[in-house]
Amino acid sequence: MKKNFKAVTLFLVVMMLTSILAACGNSKKIEIGIVLPTKDEERWIQDEERFKAALKDSKYNTEILFSQGSSAKEKENVEALIAKGIEVLIICPFDGDGAASAVKAAKEADITVISYDRLITNTKNVDYYVTFDSVSVGKAQAQYLVDKTTGNGQPLYLYAGAATDNNAFLFFQGAWEVLQPKIADGTFKIANSSEAIALQDVATLDREQMSKIIGQVTTNWEPAEAKNKAQTHLTAAAADAKGDVAILGPNDGTSRAIADVFGADGDITSYVISGQDAEKATIQYIIDGKQSMTVLKDVRVLVKDAMDMAIGILDGTTPATTGTYPNGEIDVKAKQTDVVTVDKDNVKKAIVDSGYYEAKEFTNLK
Numbered sequence: 001m002k003k004n005f006k007a008v009t010l011f012l013v014v015m016m017l018t019s020i021l022a023a024c025g026n027s028k029k030i031e032i033g034i035v036l037p038t039k040d041e042e043r044w045i046q047d048e049e050r051f052k053a054a055l056k057d058s059k060y061n062t063e064i065l066f067s068q069g070s071s072a073k074e075k076e077n078v079e080a081l082i083a084k085g086i087e088v089l090i091i092c093p094f095d096g097d098g099a100a101s102a103v104k105a106a107k108e109a110d111i112t113v114i115s116y117d118r119l120i121t122n123t124k125n126v127d128y129y130v131t132f133d134s135v136s137v138g139k140a141q142a143q144y145l146v147d148k149t150t151g152n153g154q155p156l157y158l159y160a161g162a163a164t165d166n167n168a169f170l171f172f173q174g175a176w177e178v179l180q181p182k183i184a185d186g187t188f189k190i191a192n193s194s195e196a197i198a199l200q201d202v203a204t205l206d207r208e209q210m211s212k213i214i215g216q217v218t219t220n221w222e223p224a225e226a227k228n229k230a231q232t233h234l235t236a237a238a239a240d241a242k243g244d245v246a247i248l249g250p251n252d253g254t255s256r257a258i259a260d261v262f263g264a265d266g267d268i269t270s271y272v273i274s275g276q277d278a279e280k281a282t283i284q285y286i287i288d289g290k291q292s293m294t295v296l297k298d299v300r301v302l303v304k305d306a307m308d309m310a311i312g313i314l315d316g317t318t319p320a321t322t323g324t325y326p327n328g329e330i331d332v333k334a335k336q337t338d339v340v341t342v343d344k345d346n347v348k349k350a351i352v353d354s355g356y357y358e359a360k361e362f363t364n365l366k
Contacts, residue, residue: 032062032310033081035074035102037094037118039066041221041253042279043299047092047117050303058307060314071098078102082109088310090114090130095164096121096327112313115332116306119166122328129325129334130306132297134167138174140341141274144293145246146182148272155245156188157233158196159258160214162221166327168250169210171276175248176205191241192233193217219254226254230261239267247273252282252294259291278342278351284362286347293343296350302337309335 034051036044048064055062063081067074074094081089082105089106091113093099100123103113107125115129145156156179161168182188183200190196195212199205205213219226234242245268249255255275262271275282276295285291309319324331342350348366352359359365 028061030063030081030084030086031060031314032088032090032307033078033084033086034062034064034116035077035081035089035091036064036066037074037092038069040068042281043251043253043277044092046299047303050299051307054303054307058311060311067094069094071095071102074099075102075105078106082106082111086111088112088114088313090116090306090310091120092116092118093120096166097164099123100125112310114306114309117167117302119325119327119332121166124329126327126330126332128309128319128321129332130302130309131167131325131334131336132302132339133336134170135174135177137276137295137297137339138171138176139178140174140295140339141171141248141276141293142175142178144274144341144343145248145272146178146187148292149182149187149246152186153189153240154187155191155237155241155243156183157192157230157245157247157258158190158213158217159219159226159229159248159250159254160217161219161250161254163211163214163218165221168214168218169207171250172210172214173205176210177203179248188246189241191237191245219250219258221251221254223253223257226250227257227261230258234261234265234268242267242269244270245272247271249273249275249291251275252277252279252291255291255294256282256285259285263290276339278356280357280361283342283347283351283357286342286344287362287364289344293341296340296342296356297337298340298354298356300356305335305337 065077089111099120103125106113112127115126119129120126160172180203193216195216199209249258252275255273259273262268272292278294278296282291282294312319321333322336323334325334340350351357
């Protein structure tokens with residue numbers, strides 16, 4: 001009886017060891033960790049899909065995690081990836097400042113950190129930055145408003161992204177560089193920001209000055225907040241702040257919300273509104289005449305740039321860069337990706353003919 005018991009015990013131990021060794025043998029090494037800010041916005045779902053497609057034929061393995069709008073979750077994600085032995089971290093911060101502690105942990109583990117799309121600020125623990133030229137995005141948005149404006153004194157409504165996102169400042173910087181001369185010469189009249197009116201004669205704004213304006217017109221990248229802010233502005237607007245208006249819309253989600261509010265106001269005879277990200281819903285809005293333009297930031301190219309950089313690092317080569325961005329502590333070496341202005345005139349060529357989306361996803365496309 002004792003012999004049988006010992007035999008059974010030995011058999012169970014061997015089986016457990018076999019299972020553990022098999023599990024270890026089957027677990028794959030994760031070389032590249034990717035952390036994106038949220039899965040609640042179409043933009044970041046696009047990025048996830050593009051990353052998966054880009055990694056399909058790679059010899060390296062990766063894992064993609066989402067921070068769901070939480071710096072605490074973001075740090076938790078980074079720590080989980082560190083535990084899995086990653087060598088390169090690609091991270092798009094939810095909060096540029098808030099991500100500093102997460103990337104500090106990565107650098108302490110000797111991991112190369114690539115800031116993706118949004119810059120991680122006020123830390124030395126960032127090696128590279130892969131980004132669309134955010135200043136150029138703001139310039140493209142503003143230039144479209146200028147090109148579509150006739151006469152003088154046209155009401156101009158300003159909106160911005162989140163004050164926690166460094167890109168919001170870069171977008172606004174680019175837009176202000178184009179809009180300010182047209183505000184100064186009377187082409188535009190600022191309709192919804194006392195802070196912008198106070199600074200309308202300043203051609204180049206510093207960070208503090210931009211903070212004052214952005215703090216007043218921020219949407220926090222939230223469509224609901226953008227809608228509420230637009231409703232508040234139109235309720236308070238005098239008659240001469242309506243009619244034909246121009247609107248600096250921050251991104252597609254918030255721009256659609258703002259456009260819906262302005263489109264429903266009977267005293268708004270027409271509006272021109274900018275956007276960015278080329279979301280599917282916005283492409284339909286452009287086709288339907290509800291949104292004027294968007295800036296296509298081709299995620300396929302951005303993802304390829306990020307993956308080429310990560311794979312180059314793993315292969316032992318130094319990544320090619322095209323400029324630098326100050327993050328408050330250091331000038332971060334950057335690879336910049338070009339952007340494209342899209343409106344009703346070129347939407348088919350830029351979006352469908354390029355293969356970005358399929359024609360069947362839209363109605364009345366010509």
